[in-house]
Amino acid sequence: MLKAKIAELMHEPGCAKNQAKSDGDRKKGCGKSLTPGAAAGGCAFDGAKIALQPITDVVHLVHGPIACEGNSWDGRNSWSSGSDLYRKGFTTDLTNLDIIAGGEKKLYKAIKQAIAKHKPPAVFVYQTCVGSLIGDDVDAVCRAATERLGTPVIPINSPGFVGSKNLGNRLGGEALFEHVIGTVEPDDAGPCDINILGEYNVAGELDQFRPLLARLGIRLRASITGDARYREVAACHTARANMVLCSQALVTLARKMKEKWGIPYFEGSFYGISDTSDALRNIARMLVERGADPTLTDRTEALIAEEEARAWARLEPYKARLAGRKVLLYTGGVKSWSVIQALQEVGMEVVGSSVRKATEADKLKALERLGGDEDKLADAITPRDMYAMFKDGKADMMLSGGRSQFVALKARTPWIDINQERHHGYAAYDGMVALVREIDLSINSPIWAQVRAPAPWENS
Amino acid sequence: MALIVDHNKALSTSPLKVSAPLGAALAFMGMRGCLPMFHGSQGCTAFALVMMVRHFREAIPLQTTAMNEISTILGGMDQVEEGLLNIAKRAKPEIIGLISTALTETRGEDMAGDVKVIRARNKELADIAVIDVSAPDFSGSLETGWGKAVTAIIKALARPAGNHAKLDRVNLLPGAHLTPGDVEALKDIIADFGLEAMVLPDLSDSLDGHVPDSYTPTTLGGTSVASVREMGRARLTIAVGEHMRIAAKTAEGITGVPSVLLDRVTGLDAVDRLMVCLSTVAGMPVPARQRRARSQLVDAMLDGHFYFGGRSVAIAAEPALLWSMGKLASDMGATVAAAVTTQPVAMLAELKAERVIVGDFEDLEDQILEAGGADLIIANSNGRQVASRHGIPLFRAGFPVFDRLGAAHLTTAGYRGTRDLITQLGNILMERPGHAHEPSEHAHGHQSAAAG
DSSP states (O other): OHHHHHHHHHTOTTOHHHHTSOHHHHHHOSOOOOOTTSOOSOBHHHHHHHHHTTOTTSEEEEESOHHHHHTTTTOSOBOOSSOOGGGSOEEOOOOHHHHHHOSHHHHHHHHHHHHHHHOOSOEEEEEOHHHHHTTOOHHHHHHHHHHHHSSOEEEEEOOGGGOBHHHHHHHHHHHIIIIITTSSOOSOOOTTEEEEEEEOOBTTTHHHHHHHHHHTTOEEEEEEETTOOHHHHHTGGGOSEEEESSHHHHHHHHHHHHHHHOOOEEEOOOSSHHHHHHHHHHHHHHHHHTTOOTHHHHHHHHHHHHHHHHHHHHHHHHHHHHTTOEEEEESOOTTHHHHHHHHHHTTOEEEEEEOTTOOHHHHHHHHHHTTTOGGGEESOOOHHHHHHHHHTTSOSEEEEOGGGHHHHHHTTOOEEEOSTTOSSOOOHHHHHHHHHHHHHHHHTOTHHHHHHSOOGGGOO | OOEEEOOOOSSEESOOOOOHHHHHHHHHTTBTTBOOEEESOHHHHHHHHHHHHHHHOSOOOOEEOOOOHHHHHHOSHHHHHHHHHHHHHHHOOSEEEEEEOHHHHHTTOOHHHHHHHHHHHOGGGTTSEEEEEOOOTTSOOHHHHHHHHHHHHHHHHOOBOTTSOOOSEEEEEOOTTOOHHHHHHHHHHHHHTTOEEEESSOGGGTSSOOOOSSOOSSOSSOBOHHHHHTTBTSSEEEEESGGGHHHHHHHHHHHOOOEEEESOSOSHHHHHHHHHHHHHHHTSOOOHHHHHHHHHHHHHHHHHHHHHTTOEEEEEOOHHHHHHHHHHHHHTTOEEEEEEESSOOGGGGGSSSSEEEESOHHHHHHHHHHTTOOSEEEEOGGGHHHHHHHTOOEEEOSSOOOSSSOGGGOOOSHHHHHHHHHHHHHHHHHHSOOSSSOOHIIIIIIHHHHHO
8 A cells, every 4th residue: 555655656747857757767766775874864754744744733643662753853943823733742652562562552542632632623643664563553543533533633654664755755745635635625715826835934934925925916725834724734625726846745746636626736936036936927827827817917027026126136235245255055956046046146156056856957957057067066975075175165155954064164164054954034035135145144254264263373 | 759650651742752772872972983873764863863963063973774665574684784884985984883773673683693794794894893782762762772882882892901901090981961061071070180081982072062174974083992992901980870880880790890880970979979989099189179179069059059949940851860950959959849751760769859750841841830830940952842831941951952052061060060050050040039939039149248
């Protein structure tokens, strides 16, 4: 059952990366085996949790030993404008005896207690490696609990050993499709309702583009899953269009929603100025095609013109402070070309960009922005080589995730976090200005001269 | 006397407990040239790694055997072999800690046996110490894993002095509750007695937050394999924390070096015991510097006790840290209104609290509510939600502390560490005059000054 689902997810026809492959490669699927002793990144359980934990008002209950939840709870910087139930860590904390005797009864009891104490609209139960290995039937327990307790209890079948974080994201999306979306009929569906898939409200980024949508009269029916409420997600099948961010994570969900409820989707990004504009245009176009007021198109263009002009004007003062500074972009590579564009616009030189998770089309766009210099596109840079780049002055700063943070800092090189643990929102027009401001604060900090100067006794 | 309550609830809410493999990995962080590896799913490693990175603000070398569906069914020996060879090739470590997880323990891997076979057929591993540690997540907590790792290192490497002469050295086995700052303080104290310390593991040399001159894929410092092999040449082994009991006994059994177990190294009487112990081994009186430090601590207790008396403190921590903090709070005159820990350790019954609950942050919150509030919470950063809901100040201690700088340097060991801890806790309590009935600042501060 799970196996078939994973095989299906690995052959996603809606995935741009998959479409770009030859027939032969496509048949192999995208299941990469991980190298022992040289692997990095989270497991499928981690991925499912990342995709679903931002739903703020449900109980996220992890059925496993302490490591799965005890070592990770409340560690993701996804914000809520309402409930903070999602910030509590819930786990069955399986111990010796549970593993010998089986954990199903304990799980049922835990679900019952969680519902009694917190009265959530739903409970999400995450299966882990150990629960799966001892044969606990989480689907059956959830089914029984839903029937007897009258609250939806949703199984998320994502044991860590089935694969990577990305696969887990998709398994999370599958659970929403199978058990949640379409279970509530809203009484206020409108012609300008959209969903955004793969947006997790990291550092409150929703508030950097939700107001733009509101100005155009577009309502965000559900963000999947940043700052979402359970009932919003359950009712999101009435939206008129879906936008998919971070495409490889939830594109399968978008395709299935199109097949089942006829909701068209497009893949877009709110990172970068021109990407934000493109995203707004696409949303407007799709809504108009589905019968929204046609003046939406012109109003969107007017808003884009105004916001772009304002953003570029706000970036202007940074040009003098950042011109010619060399920056290394080390992200997952998704849509990094649009960030490249903004950095170049303020006069920075992008000396390298990783493209390990990017599609072929994105790679080409990035390459174009980098003047066709293939050397600047890297799949992965080893920490040792990265360290050398900083020491040799080939890059003045790095934008990356927390994992490579200390490679830069220990080389006494400015670094800022652009991954999910980041503390600043970088989405849409305001977000791009915020990113450039952070770059300026970092690269022009007074500490660099001090920490790089040798101690007096080291002067020769 | 406290009643230890372990109600083993079905639904753990906002866990205090951190997994045993993480504790084992943390111990290996104090070994030089080390790169530990979890035998489990890659997520086991990713979670532990991120948690340590956030706590120490340092790169954490930690690998995974990346178990998948097939190896979970057929067995993970090939994954272990490939992982060890990859690490040997890429990072060239002196020592690899191979740590099991709930996944591989549940399926019943014979990791120790596998390692023997793998070593026999791969010459590349001949010069690398490979230490296997069985520390499943479903048994114990951070302290458990730490203790098991140290014991495994001793079993694999330590040996008797044989014909080698004894050195002016003591072996120090610090518990998981001691920070790099604590270890540094203990090394200084030992040095004051003219003795050298062999610390196992030595986080103060690896995770103390320093900037090395070049890139290193393994730990940045720590105890060398060679110095563990020389444990037999020390005069005494001092272990700190109840969870180091087995490690200390193992070291004594193998090396013949006598061992003492100190329950804690914070608090006047506890540090006095350490001094007597070192003075006896060194054959010299307690040095003037330490006598002066003791006098400063006594003075801090005199100045500080006003602010502790009658105040209530809630503590959620691993057993050794709860013991250390709880004893200090009650020794200063405060009440331990709530005590939550991760394991039912018998000695915690000696705490001056009504109950010690084996539980989570929900239990802490319930205890605080039952006690009608608290003046101070001592817990790791995950206590922040409870603290902010009830408007109680949180003093961050233990693991993980990810929302403050300097977790590695919080020093509570020795006379000075205790003095500084009293100062910090006292300042928090002083800023928040009695939550119920204690007009502490005015009663004891200004008036007595005016009277004098």
